[in-house]
Amino acid sequence: MNFPLGSVVQYRGRPWVVQDREGEALRLRPLGGGEDHALLVHPLVARKIPWEGLEPGRFPPPRPEGMTSPFLYRLFEEAATLLLRESVAPLRSISKVSVRPRPYQLVPLLMALRLQPVRLLIADDVGVGKTVEAGLVVRELLDSKEARRVAVLVPPHLMEQWVYELREKFALEAVPISPATLARLERDLPPGQNVYTHYPVQVISIDFVKHPRHRPLFLESRPDVVVVDEAHGAVGGPRQENQMRYTLVRELAEDPNRHLLLLTATPHSGIPDAFQRLLGLLQPEFQGWSLEDLTEERRARLARHFVQRTRRDVLENWEGGRLFPERIAREVTYLLSPEYRTLYDTAYSYARKLVRTGEGLGETQRRFRWWAALALLRAVMSSPRAAQAALARRQARVGEDLQDTPLEAFAPQVFEAGDLPADDEIPTPLLALAGEEAGLELKEEPLRALRRLAQALTPEKDSKLQGVIAQVRKLLEEGHEPVVWCHYVDTAEYVAEELRKALPGVAVAAVTGRMDGELRREAIAELMTKSPRVLVATDCVSEGINLQAGFSAAIHYDLPWNPNRLEQREGRVDRYGQPKPQVVVVRYYGGDNPMDRAVLEVLLRKAEEIRNALGIHVPVPREEAYVVDRMVRRLFYSSGAQPLLLPEAEEVEREWQMDVERERKTRTRFAQWALKPAEAMAALKDSDAVLGTPERVERFVLEALERLGLRPEAEGNGVYRIPLGEWLRDLEARGLGSLAELLVRAFPRVALPLGQTHGRRQEERTLRLAFQDPVPEGALYVGRNHPLVVGLARYAFERALRREEDFGRYTALRTSGVDRVVYLYLLRPRYLLRLSRGQAGGEVLGEEVLSVAYRGGELLPPEEAQAFLRLSPEDNVPKEEAQVHLERALRFFSEGQEGIMEVLKSRARKLQEDHRRVRQAAQMTGRVEVVPADLPDLLGVRILVPKRG
Template sequence: MSPPDQGQLVDVRQRRYVVTEVQKTVLPSNPLIQGIQSAQHLITLTSVEDDALGEELQVIWELEPGVHVHEKTELPEPTGFDSPERLDAFLDAVRWGASSSADIRNIQSPFRSGIDIEDYQLDPVVRGIQMPRVNLLIADDVGLGKTIEAGLVAQELILRQRVRRILIVCPSALQIQWRDQMRDKFGLDFRIVDSTLMKELRRRRGIHVNPWTHFPRLITSIDFLKRDRPIRLFREVLPAEGESIYPRRFDLLIVDEAHNVAPSGSGRYAIDSQRTAAIRLLAPHFEHKLFLTATPHNGYRESFTALLELLDTQRFARGVEPDRNQLQVVMVRRLKRELPPKWDGTPRFPERKLAAIPVDYSDIERRVHTALREYTDLRRKAAADDPTELYATEFVLKLLKKRLFSSPAAFATTLEQHQKSLQAAKRRKASRIAKPTVGILRRQVEQIEEEFADDGLYEESTEDAIANTSLLFREVTPEEQALLRKMQAWADVAVKRSDSKAKQLLNWIKQYIKPDGQWSNERVLIFTEYRATQKWLYDLLATEGLVAGDRLMTLYGGMDSQDREKVKAAFQANPELSPVRILLATDAASEGLDLQNHCSRLIHYEIPWNPNRMEQRNGRVDRHGQKASEVLVYHFVGKGYQHSAVGTRPGDLEGDLEFLMRAALKVNTIREDLGKVGPVIATQVEEAMLGRRTTLDTSRAERESEPVRRMLKFERSVREQIEKLREQLSETRRNFRLTPENIEAVVNIGLELAEQPPLIPLEIEGLRGQAYHLPAFRGSWSACTEGLAHPHTQEIRPVVFDPDQSNGRDDVVLVHLNHRLVQMCLRLLRAEVWSREGRKRLHRVTARLVPSSALEHPVVIAHGRLVILGGDQQRLHEEVITAGGMLKEGRFSRLNVGQVQMALDAVLPDPIPETVQQRLMTLWEGHKEPLLRSLEARMGDRTAGLQKALQDRCDKEVADITAILTELRQSILNELKQPEVEQLELFSNTEREQLERNLKSLEARLEQIPQEIEQEAAAIRARFRDPTPRLFPLAVTYLIPQKLI
């Protein structure tokens, strides 16, 4: 029994389905099993039954009993007539479900999202539909909307049936944000894979359930994924060693903040982290990949090329200089300053301004700072002749200084840990416990950064590192002990009250957020690096009456995810609805979160020594969607900072703060190019804080980063590119009739056919156009209200159909093509194609008036759905076609394509009298067959034209992949001919081992390329082989000249 084709109607298990996907097994047939000598097929079906509309079923066709294929569908009999509006809605529903992998002009995903899409955000999806395998490094500036761009690409690939199984890997704090945005903005349901889900799955499905296969669209955190058990479970669903990876098990991998998975670049050579290893395991088994990061290059060539190799092994190899042309193909990078202004000349993004908050520090605060500097000098001097001890010493001293700059509470905690560790180390030395090596210490310090997303784990890792480093310390001298006691005494008192900086913060809040004792609508986001500082500040602000009534909220790593989302929703809500005005956040909240809706002021309670972290903080409010004309970023400095001489030396409190402020100014100046210069700034800040440097000088790093800057910058006219994207979007809108009015008509008619109550009109003050409340729907339609609850108030919001009505508002919801309400209406209308007699809601026949000047005689037109399937039974192309002819003297005379379109363009809104409709019914038998033949002839003409286009696309994809892999082979050969790395003797053992692994990997990759060219070319040819057209008649339209009425 031969399998059905995609798009055919079948009866399975006494229910009616349409075939959406046909997959042939890759395993050989078994002649020993009777009746199964031919290859088996996995058939994916979608129900067209009323009570199970849209439900999916997968069956092995050859094993399924009682199946039946409906070989041919006829034109609908004119037993009745639909209103033109109903038939338009039906044809729109079919048209909007059509897609083509060969069509690289029309893009539907922007119309299937509930967001305010900027024209520049179309670039990734336009590129993606032209690529056989969509591998993109979306490296736009912070805040340009990389999540939106990734969602558009994913949506378009799903629509074109190129993607089904998706995995999003992101920082832990962003999992819920990704899930909600994919659901609310794109209508895509994702499930989060974490420890909670694994427990729930084991409870419901048994202990052997695999979380990576339970749902087609998943989200997980990189730090969960890298753990032993999750990665082992993932290995279970991958091909066994030696087994072919084709066809790939998964479709699309999205890695957010992808710089986190690049090999670490802290030494002389980039080393793989656990995160790198996890993505390296997964990446080959995904057909398409999107990597998102604002900082693609960390200054290490090996790290950047390794990231590129993870993205696309066919274009790039680790350690091999990337081909500039290939990099331009996969890399999407636009900077805010490059984008043209809006149509009215106003900037697209607000201006960022840095402002200083001067602090008049007390003498006792200066003396404590001096005491720490003296302690630092003594400890460093004592450890100068032992590199391992010096490394351990400087780690603890930097930590103490950073926490002293933060708050007395953070400093007191770390100082106490340090002193306890010194005592414990003294006892452990007496018992001759082995000291940790410098390699172990380095790994511990790096692990602290990996636990950065969870404040609790971050503190635990820090405590462990302090304990281990203290093992390497020499015994404390009396002078050092005196300094420790002095600092501890100050800290014990200071934690109980405000210090000078906290007092100045209170004054600032009272001036800008609560002027004259009254809360304004202004909001401020205050960042601190440490949870201890956050708790201390919270208590201080509480004593000033700034916490009551939810005026102040906190965000920190490791808090309950639901509580976190409530805080975020409250801060993002309109100040008229939400009382919160101050948000205290730790750095764990600084990566990827959107906090810009109603906040344009940000305060760094301490200046981070890591420039990338500072820029991540700034990006929470300086991003796409910021409504203010300027973003103000505040830093604390010593009093008189503006009048101090340039080049004030670090050492005392004011000098150190001035150095940090100059570093912050430098970061702001070069924020678009932190990859190479950022680590240099971080290193120089550490050196200055340890007394080893007096000036900030990044000139050499900036010169060395120039090649990287040139590599990442591609000459192009951004304005021209954006104009082309805008034209392409307008072309899709015209071709598919994608207007708010047509979408609203589909919903209204869909609800009417489903016998659901109509939408309830609503007038909203300040809103142009009509809004609607959703009524109380019955049955499965009640799910249409999901996502309508306001994130903060939880009130059900009204809906609108025009994107211009929802832009910049959170009190209405845009009903887009992928919204559940529209999808249910579209499925209901499309299912009418397969409706059985007696259950039809539509006749699929209409009659329309046209001016007598346009037509002399009546015209009958057939509408059909043309689907072209490839050799692998996947849909290559789909569109709605028309054909028809003139009814003259009782005979049918075929019209050409242009004549049919002109006749359709001339229709009038006036109704046709029922007597004319009755007359047309009696004429049906006379022109039924010639009308169907004209539609089939149109299918043949259109198919002939498309076959050449499909063959050209096939040839191009084969030529492209051959050229790409051939270029890669030559690049690897050139790299392997290079002399050995200079100064190899300075590499650590780990770095040397990594280099050796990379070289072996290059040699292995070189051997694989010829076979891979053959495999990829064969897979492409199989997809485009023997394109087979299938025609599904849809509807009939009669056009009647006015003079005949």
């Protein structure tokens, strides 16, 4: 027996809809449930098992005993709409994402619709939302059946963030594939499968899969969509690591049918031909095009694949009002105390000797000495705790041959390369090996003196620490929650301990690289439930964990030695979704500290000038050469006798300026002026018409919470305050734990079970919700796919189906708005969407919920039925009378099937036109056809009876 897509079947005693086909198997979704309850069923197997009972079915009609009040029926209606996931709207991805995309974030998606295959370079500015833009494209390709498997290639430190973002924002359960997870994933594989063919959505460490041992198997798996984050790191750089990344991505791009998304905020990485290679991944011919002399025809062709916008572009051309915060930069200085000055001078004398005694050595040995000298000074000037750790652990690897340790292994400990993970541990091996190699290990007394000086530098004598305590106190008084950025774990723990002592009543947490990624995320989430709060963090947090929801200021306790890292830190709070109109960044440094002055003057000032001029950050090219050369020359040689340490460093200034000019030109040319805001808004409006607007979500949630006994209190600015404490206790007392569990799932850190909340303050169990994005400060955003909305919708919908707690599937009311009886049918029709783009095409299922009216023997279309939905009840209808009307309504519906199908055909033509309009806006070729799949489900009936007299 054939079961077409969209048909209703009876299976295991309940109705299901045929959602999809996977070979000969059917993917069935229960008509009253969501995708998480879907099953894969093979018809032949099901027929041979008597209790499976796979056969044609029909959604059951409302029953006479299922009458409910108009209020509860309205909740049921709204719940049915908000549970839709297989959208019939032109942008199918919107129905399954938990974010409310801004019109400018739809631009890459509209660009993708015109490409086959999709080949896009998304180079929007930091904090604009490239993850959301890429996720929308991926979700659209999956939901349109243009792709089955997705591989996201990322630097290792971004894997957990991508897994989290795909799950929380796009309802995609991705598996992380890395050396740490491979064995566990392989244990769960069916015979004949590997991890790359079995799991449909994968987040893969690019540094794992690029290796010749793993690359062939991955390439053989043929993922349909490949996303490369931080794509600039996959096309440039002298290190072998970069070359292996490029080889992998280039081989993936060679498949002409593969969809490829390249993401980077810094496409110009300072390597002249790296940007050309990046373009060549989109189309091979692009690699040979010079951006300096593009013809208009070539510019237009490249613009179909390349979008690059600054925040200014977004605000001036796409959005009105405030989307991004204003960044207020403050420079705050401290003066070294006499004790700290003595410690620095002693450490400097040792470091300078390390550098100057190596002048006659080979380049590798000299460079090694420079790194060690800089690392020692950096640890000493970070904090007394870091200085003690560096000196105490110095003997860790004494005796190891310098030649046995590759120079690159120590790179992250010194110059903070932008394409390597942050290293927040004291570089003890580097110090030990350098001292031994220089023969300085024999002179222990200066090092013992250094240790004694560091131990004597108590927190009270630490002027750097005391100054930052004052700055934190000031920011808290201004209403900010700050992040204090430290370079080393030892420093972060020291600062956090002293902040707790100095600021009683303030929640302070230290989050460092000694915690794994999930533990870091949990610690930050826990801290964000408390106020006032301070986060002390190392740079492991600056790589991928967004902090804008809970923090609005940043203090650089240790100045980073790379402007790229400075931007990463500040970008954690200065990004889309920051509720405060301003963020404050404090560049904190020693006014009489030579090392801090060197960092500021030779590294950070120029980067700030570029950002102010362009409105974007441009990374430093060839970071190690530039940073080490400039710092060594500035610190250890007089201005009149500065040697040429690294010849290539002299070219960096020129390369950096060339990158600035390239950025200026490309962002002007490829800001996507061809797409208009009105076109993106129209596409979003079409989706809202099917799925429900934010205003409908707000009304439903507030009414549903009131039904459950909560009383949301409007605070203004679209925020509602909802106290949970007494309500949860009352639920548990009445044995209604399922409702408490709903809140726990939706807000796990606010609505904990009562047994786990002893001693917690009442305000910690209070929700502040908002339904518009970006959300006001201190509120949680609740969109249509938020767990709270889904949980409340299922609660109302399933109880109506089972006729529980006074819910039901029909209602009757008297109103003066009608002069004869009107039956409003709540329908859930399904459509087949036949889409094609170039050679690709497929048939997918789409659904919506709509109302049609039956009045005086005439069936009225959905647009005319809307007026009846707005009528309010003015009197009750006795149950016996209502049951008579329900019998008539069901008879009219049964007899009017032909008319119902005509309404759906008309509606299908309207939907088809909506699809074509969006395609036209995206300049998309191909065809689209929308046809009703079958008779619709009759979800419910609203009976309007004329008011007497």
